[in-house]
Structure formats: structure tokens, C-alpha cells
Amino acid sequence: MHNEHSDEHFQKRIDNGEYIEPRDYMPEGYRKHLIRQMSQHAHSEVIGMQPEGNWITRAPSLRAKQILLAKIQDEGGHGLYLYSAAETLGISREEMIDNLHTGKAKYSNIFNYPSLNWADIGAIGWLVDGAAIVNQVSLQRTSYGPYSRAMVRICKEESFHQRQGYEIMAIMMRGTKEQQAMAQDAMNRWWWPSLMMFGPHDIDSPHTGDAVKWRIKRESNDTLRQKFIDKTVQQAEVIGLKMPDPDLKWNEAKQCYDHGAINWDEFKRVIKGDGPCNKQRMAHHIKYHNEGEWVREAAEAFKAKKLQKELVTA
Ligand code: BYC
Numbered sequence: 397m398h399n400e401h402s403d404e405h406f407q408k409r410i411d412n413g414e415y416i417e418p419r420d421y422m423p424e425g426y427r428k429h430l431i432r433q434m435s436q437h438a439h440s441e442v443i444g445m446q447p448e449g450n451w452i453t454r455a456p457s458l459r460a461k462q463i464l465l466a467k468i469q470d471e472g473g474h475g476l477y478l479y480s481a482a483e484t485l486g487i488s489r490e491e492m493i494d495n496l497h498t499g500k501a502k503y504s505n506i507f508n509y510p511s512l513n514w515a516d517i518g519a520i521g522w523l524v525d526g527a528a529i530v531n532q533v534s535l536q537r538t539s540y541g542p543y544s545r546a547m548v549r550i551c552k553e554e555s556f557h558q559r560q561g562y563e564i565m566a567i568m569m570r571g572t573k574e575q576q577a578m579a580q581d582a583m584n585r586w587w588w589p590s591l592m593m594f595g596p597h598d599i600d601s602p603h604t605g606d607a608v609k610w611r612i613k614r615e616s617n618d619t620l621r622q623k624f625i626d627k628t629v630q631q632a633e634v635i636g637l638k639m640p641d642p643d644l645k646w647n648e649a650k651q652c653y654d655h656g657a658i659n660w661d662e663f664k665r666v667i668k669g670d671g672p673c674n675k676q677r678m679a680h681h682i683k684y685h686n687e688g689e690w691v692r693e694a695a696e697a698f699k700a701k702k703l704q705k706e707l708v709t710a
Pocket of ligand 1: 432433436437438440441442443444445471502503504505506520524525528531592593594595596600601602603604607617667
């Protein structure tokens with residue numbers, strides 16, 4: 397007899413390209429893997445609001461300020477979709493936030509670097525959102541239904557984010573020598589950490605085996621990193637930015653760019669908590685999470701009141 401609650405049946409469904417839904421049978425390892433990845437993804441969206449939020453009050457025009465505000469609100473929304481999608485796996489929002497605050501859950505390496513000037517806002521939009529899109533377009537076909545659907549919505553907004561950043565860089569590159577130097581300096585500082593966003597090389601990536609078997613990841617860390625490099629080199633050329641990698645060169649045989657060595661020691665340091673801004677990012681999140689407690693309590697009280705009213709009138 398066919399057992400719908402077996403790992404074999406589950407794997408067959410995955411191999412057939414079916415989506416897994418919250419009430420379907422899933423192995424415990426699959427559930428845990430998704431909770432880890434999706435909650436870390438949600439945390440990244442929310443923590444990512446901090447380096448950009450730093451420049452809202454100093455945006456160079458009303459138009460730039462409106463666009464930046466809209467973008468940062470989108471990131472908050474992405475975090476909320478992802479927390480909700482992760483909750484369908486049986487973990488509460490409180491537990492996920494607690495794991496972030498106690499250091500059990502990570503968030504993207506990239507948000508531990510400072511946003512020093514307006515050009516950094518361009519570099520974040522162009523490179524960081526650009527890297528995120530490459531990863532997330534691939535995740536649109538991830539095997540867990542709620543994650544996949546969240547990615548479809550998120551990707552629509554991310555492409556606007558990437559263009560927002562590229563526009564800032566393009567405008568600065570048409571500006572004065574000083575503005576061009578600022579854009580190049582931002583590119584130099586954000587390029588390498590952006591490459592690290594895709595995670596360690598495939599051979600050093602402990603989660604890739606399961607992720608590929610379960611079709612959580614549709615493409616590997618190195619494959620996605622290569623896609624990002626190939627598309628970004630051309631965009632840099634168009635606006636006159638130099639790639640900050642002397643070893644970067646076109647490989648005719650492979651039809652892609654070879655790149656220089658990534659500093660994995662720096663990556664490890666940053667994701668372990670020792671990057672330039674880790675302490676600041678976490679202290680900020682904890683402070684505002686605590687200060688927002690009354691809002692969460694008020695929302696719960698309102699929900700209870702409404703329910704009571706519905707019961708009385710029913
Ligand atoms: N940063 O076996 P691996 C945004 C960890 S936000 C930190 O390859 P996996 C935006 C990894 O977690 C978009 N840690 O793992 C927001 C694991 O440690 P744990 C963020 C990293 O999961 C606001 C260990 O290294 N996007 O766009 O198979 C403003 C071994 O790695 C990183 C996502 O979160 C990293 N970069 O692959 C602007 C995408 N890389 O968990 C923009 C969803 C690796 O065992 N996530 N680690 O303690 C993924 O696609 C995958 O989780 C990764 C890593 C490709 C990131």
C-alpha cells in the first residue's frame with residue numbers, strides 16, 4: 397500500500413516537481429531546514445532596513461527621499477511575508493525573534509557594513525538588491541508553497557529596488573569628479589561583501605546537499621554568484637565604474653567571468669558577530685522590539701475585544 401506519510405512518498409512528490417503545502421507530510425529535517433533559512437531570510441529583510449534608514453533624513457532631494465522611504469517599507473513588508481510563511485511550519489514569530497536576539501539565528505552578512513554616504517545607498521540598491529534578486533528569482537520555484545509564493549511577490553518589488561540603486565550610481569557617475577570618486581569608493585567597499593551574500597563555495601556549503609535534494613535550492617551558491625557577476629560587470633561598464641577585482645576576466649571557454657579570491661575569513665568573522673556593525677544592528681533591533689511591546693499588546697487586546705463582540709452578536 398502507498399503510505400502518504402513516508403519520506404519516500406515525500407521525495408517522489410519533490411522529484412515530480414510538486415509544491416509542498418503546510419498540512420502535507422514533510423520530514424522533520426525538511427521542516428527544520430526551511431525554518432532556519434526562511435527565518436534568517438526574514439531577519440535579513442528587517443535588519444536590512446537599518447543601513448538604508450540611516451539616510452532617509454539626508455536624502456539629496458524630495459524625490460530621492462520618497463523613493464528610499466518606499467523601498468525601506470517594502471523591505472519591512474518582505475520580512476512580514478516571510479515570518480508569516482515560516483509560521484506555517486509551526487514556529488511562532490516570538491521564537492524566531494528570540495533566536496535572532498540570542499544569536500541562534502543569523503541574518504545576511506551584508507547588513508553588518510556601515511552606510512557611510514549617499515553613494516552607499518546607490519551601491520546597496522544596485523549590488524545588494526541585485527544579488528538578492530538573482531537568489532530570489534531562483535527561490536520562486538523552491539519546493540515549499542508558501543515560501544515560493546512569498547518570493548514571487550517579493551521579486552516584483554526587488555527589481556524596482558535594484559533600479560533605484562543603479563539610478564543613483566548612474567547619476568553620480570555623470571556628476572563631478574568628487575561624485576564619481578564617491579560612487580567608485582562605494583562600489584569598491586560593497587562589491588566583495590555582495591559576493592559573499594551567496595554563501596560559501598559549493599564544496600564548503602554544508603546545507604546545499606539537502607537543499608538540492610529537497611529542491612529548496614534550485615541553483616547552488618556558486619552558480620548564482622556567477623550569474624550575478626556576469627550581469628553586474630556589464631552594468632558597471634555602461635556607467636563607467638571600474639570592477640574592484642584585478643583578477644576579473646572573461647573566460648571565453650566557459651562563457652563567463654573568472655573572479656579573484658573571496659576573503660572567507662572576513663565572511664566567517666562577520667557572520668559570527670564580529671563585523672563592523674553587528675553590535676549596533678542587534679542593539680537597535682532589541683531596543684525597538686522592546687519599545688514596541690505595547691503596540692503588540694494593544695493589537696492583541698483589540699483582537700480579543702472584537703472576538704468578544706462577535707460572540708455576543710452571534
Ligand atoms: N550571511 O550551507 P550554506 C535583502 C551561513 S535581504 C550570513 O551555504 P544555505 C535586502 C548559513 O546560514 C535578502 N550567513 O547555507 C533587505 C549557514 O549557517 P547556519 C536575504 C550566511 O542556507 C533589505 C552557513 O553559512 N536573502 O535582499 O544552504 C535591504 C553555511 O552556508 C550567508 C536570503 O536570505 C550570508 N550571506 O545557503 C536590501 C536568501 N551565507 O544557518 C536588501 C535566502 C551562508 O547553519 N537564503 N550563511 O548557522 C538562502 O538562499 C541561503 O540560506 C543562502 C545560504 C544562499 C544565503
